[in-house]
Amino acid sequence: xxxxxxxxxxxxxxxxxxxxxxxxxxxxxxxxxxxxxxxxxxxxxxxxxxxxxxxxxxxxxxxxxxxxxxxxxxxxxxxxxx
Amino acid sequence: xxxxxxxxxxxxxxxxxxxxxxxxxxxxxxxxxxxxxxxxxxxxxxxxxxxxxxxxxxxxxxxxxxxxxxxxxxxxxxxxxx
Numbered sequence: 001x002x003x004x005x006x007x008x009x010x011x012x013x014x015x016x017x018x019x020x021x022x023x024x025x026x027x028x029x030x031x032x033x034x035x036x037x038x039x040x041x042x043x044x045x046x047x048x049x050x051x052x053x054x055x056x057x058x059x060x061x062x063x064x065x066x067x068x069x070x071x072x073x074x075x076x077x078x079x080x081x082x
Numbered sequence: 083x084x085x086x087x088x089x090x091x092x093x094x095x096x097x098x099x100x101x102x103x104x105x106x107x108x109x110x111x112x113x114x115x116x117x118x119x120x121x122x123x124x125x126x127x128x129x130x131x132x133x134x135x136x137x138x139x140x141x142x143x144x145x146x147x148x149x150x151x152x153x154x155x156x157x158x159x160x161x162x163x164x
Contacts, residue, residue, distance in 0.1 A: 005123060005132055016162045023164050041087060043158035050087055050132075050160075076125035078132075080098045082105050 003081055004053045004061050006072035012047035019049065025068035026051070033060040085163055086135045086143045088154035094129035101131065107150035108133070115142040 023040045030036055035055030042049045051072070055061050058075045065072050105122045112118055117137035124131045133154070137143050140157045147154050 003123070005125070014162065019162045020164060040164045041085070041160040042162040043087070044161055046158055048158050050158075076128055076130050076132075078123040079126055080096065080101050080124040082102060082122045 001054055001056060002058075003078040004055065004058060005076045005078055006051045006053070006061060006065065007074040007076075008049040008051075008070060009073050010047050011042060011049050012044065014042050014044050014047070014049065022049075022068065022070055023051070025070075026064055029067045030055075030064045033064050035060050035064050037064075083136055083138060084140075085160040086137065086140060087158045087160055088133045088135070088143060088147065089156040089158075090131040090133075090152060091155050092129050093124060093131050094126065096124050096126050096129070096131065104131075104150065104152055105133070107152075108146055111149045112137075112146050115146050117142050117146050119146075 019042045026037045035053055037053045039052040053061050061075055101124045108119045117135055119133055119135045121134040135143050143157055
């Protein structure tokens with residue numbers, strides 16, 4: 001199991017409700033891939049969304065995002081966590 | 083008070099000990115700016131470091147990083163948190 005930070009661009013003006021709906025779509029689809037999305041944050045000004053997750057691989061995290069309809073632009077495996 | 087995600091590039095191969103020392107330097111200097119660094123993560127493969135903090139402004143977060151000797155490449159205010 002690894003920990004991952006994924007980054008989505010292009011979400012200028014995203015609202016709390018929209019982020020909550022997107023995060024819920026991830027939660028609804030994560031079990032089949034053995035992934036868990038722990039946190040999500042958004043900077044509506046730059047249109048950046050970050051999600052923190054745990055799971056078996058980057059590819060598994062991306063598959064959940066794809067099923068949920070919002071592929072990540074970057075996924076980083078966080079081998080070091082403080 | 084806001085919540086911030088900052089991103090540092092160019093840390094390929096960073097070790098847990100190096101991240102811990104850098105994070106400690108932030109903690110040692112954060113009080114004078116009213117900032118608190120809550121978490122830090124690193125992806126040594128892509129050389130990316132993320133820090134999650136709270137504080138009065140982006141500029142205050144950057145000042146702590148500058149004093150600690152590692153200016154952030156990007157700082158995003160996270161107006162939405164889940």
